[in-house]
Amino acid sequence: xxxxxxxxxxxxxxxxxxxxxxxxxxxxxxxxxxxxxxxxxxxxxxxxxxxxxxxxxxxxxxxxxxxxxxxxxxxxxxxxxxxxxxxxxxxxxxxxxxxxxxxxxxxxxxxxxxxxxxxxxxxxxxxxxxxxxxxxxxxxxxxxxxxxxxxxxxxxxxxxxxxxxxxxxxxxxxxxxxxxxxxxxxxxxxxxxxxxxxxxxxxxxxxxxxxxxxxxxxxxxxxxxxxxxxxxxxxxxxxxxxxxxxxxxxxxxxxxxxxxxxxxxxxxxxxxxxxxxxxxxxxxxxxxxxxxxxxxxxxxxxxxxxxxxxxxxxxxxxxxxxxxxxxxxxxxxxxxxxxxxxxxxxxxxxxxxxxxxxxxxxxxxxxxxxxxxxxxxxxxxxxxxxxxxxx
Numbered sequence: 001x002x003x004x005x006x007x008x009x010x011x012x013x014x015x016x017x018x019x020x021x022x023x024x025x026x027x028x029x030x031x032x033x034x035x036x037x038x039x040x041x042x043x044x045x046x047x048x049x050x051x052x053x054x055x056x057x058x059x060x061x062x063x064x065x066x067x068x069x070x071x072x073x074x075x076x077x078x079x080x081x082x083x084x085x086x087x088x089x090x091x092x093x094x095x096x097x098x099x100x101x102x103x104x105x106x107x108x109x110x111x112x113x114x115x116x117x118x119x120x121x122x123x124x125x126x127x128x129x130x131x132x133x134x135x136x137x138x139x140x141x142x143x144x145x146x147x148x149x150x151x152x153x154x155x156x157x158x159x160x161x162x163x164x165x166x167x168x169x170x171x172x173x174x175x176x177x178x179x180x181x182x183x184x185x186x187x188x189x190x191x192x193x194x195x196x197x198x199x200x201x202x203x204x205x206x207x208x209x210x211x212x213x214x215x216x217x218x219x220x221x222x223x224x225x226x227x228x229x230x231x232x233x234x235x236x237x238x239x240x241x242x243x244x245x246x247x248x249x250x251x252x253x254x255x256x257x258x259x260x261x262x263x264x265x266x267x268x269x270x271x272x273x274x275x276x277x278x279x280x281x282x283x284x285x286x287x288x289x290x291x292x293x294x295x296x297x298x299x300x301x302x303x304x305x306x307x308x309x310x311x312x313x314x315x316x317x318x319x320x321x322x323x324x325x326x327x328x329x330x331x332x333x334x335x336x337x338x339x340x341x342x343x344x345x346x347x348x349x350x351x352x353x354x355x356x357x358x359x360x361x362x363x364x365x366x367x368x369x370x371x372x373x374x375x376x377x378x379x380x381x382x383x384x385x386x387x388x389x390x391x
Contacts, residue, residue: 041352098144104147107134111180135196148191148201148202156168157206172208178234181234197249204235204251205253210227255275260275260304264309267309274345276313278316282321287321289324289362296332296335301339319370334383337383
């Protein structure tokens with residue numbers, strides 16, 4: 001608990017920086033009417049081996065995840081990651097994104113940004129200060145909205161490298177991990193409340209999955225009914241935590257690939273809740289770039305759920321499982337931008353920057369299909385043109 005006190009105190013002290021910026025707006029968004037188009041700031045406050053191959057190779061070598069990378073770096077983990085936080089995303093990135101109609105940023109963080117968990121190898125340092133600087137700039141200059149995403153949880157929430165560490169599913173049915181998760185939530189709420197609370201949505205979990213069969217990942221079978229109930233109860237607890245501080249801050253619930261309609265009966269219609277749906281095409285669906293616009297369109301319609309709660313496509317990309325073609329990128333990108341805005345409350349592309357060199361099926365590398373800023377530089381972003389493929 002002493003670390004939590006220090007973390008919150010540090011955040012409270014940083015709130016003094018807000019004196020140099022305009023007063024926080026008192027106009028909160030209502031996700032039932034709000035729509036936004038944006039990007040994730042992946043590879044910034046959460047590291048993944050695929051996003052920036054050169055950086056990962058230089059600093060993490062063969063480590064499969066950030067946990068192992070930090071364990072191997074030892075005392076150098078903090079300095080290495082701090083340099084990363086200072087350089088991967090800067091205000092110039094925000095300028096570029098804003099100039100191309102980006103109005104929302106989904107920002108993944110590890111739980112270690114908010115709580116120090118005994119035995120965890122994830123770095124607990126100055127993530128909040130870098131997050132504050134970028135968020136404050138995006139909000140004060142461009143009126144952007146921020147989704148603060150706690151992308152991992154103690155014990156591991158999905159067995160993936162970004163869920164805490166590879167092969168770890170220990171968050172489920174774990175009272176200790178749950179307690180630390182709520183401590184992370186409380187610290188994140190304090191951070192939000194200290195600055196521009198009207199410009200934040202809190203997302204306290206990402207892709208909860210307990211099925212160890214990787215082929216089920218991304219499908220409704222990825223999360224068992226038993227642990228879906230556990231996750232729903234966690235979200236109810238988060239709603240209570242937020243309600244106690246500021247009920248106007250929305251909570252975003254990443255659905256574990258089960259869909260809004262599966263969970264909607266578990267919550268009252270009055271809950272300040274929005275569901276996060278993730279749609280991908282690079283594995284398990286037989287998608288090819290010549291025809292994937294049909295899948296994107298059908299996904300957009302399905303992502304709307306039963307209408308009880310608003311939905312938002314918090315992650316998606318245009319890499320397909322088969323036959324990726326440079327010439328198909330504009331069509332697929334703009335089909336998604338248009339369709340997800342039309343049938344849900346918008347989307348956040350994964351991700352703003354991506355320089356990974358893994359070869360894809362067809363033409364090019366992953367960087368050619370996952371890097372939104374590259375799409376901007378190539379002149380591919382034209383959301384209205386997507387209406388031709390998803391009326």
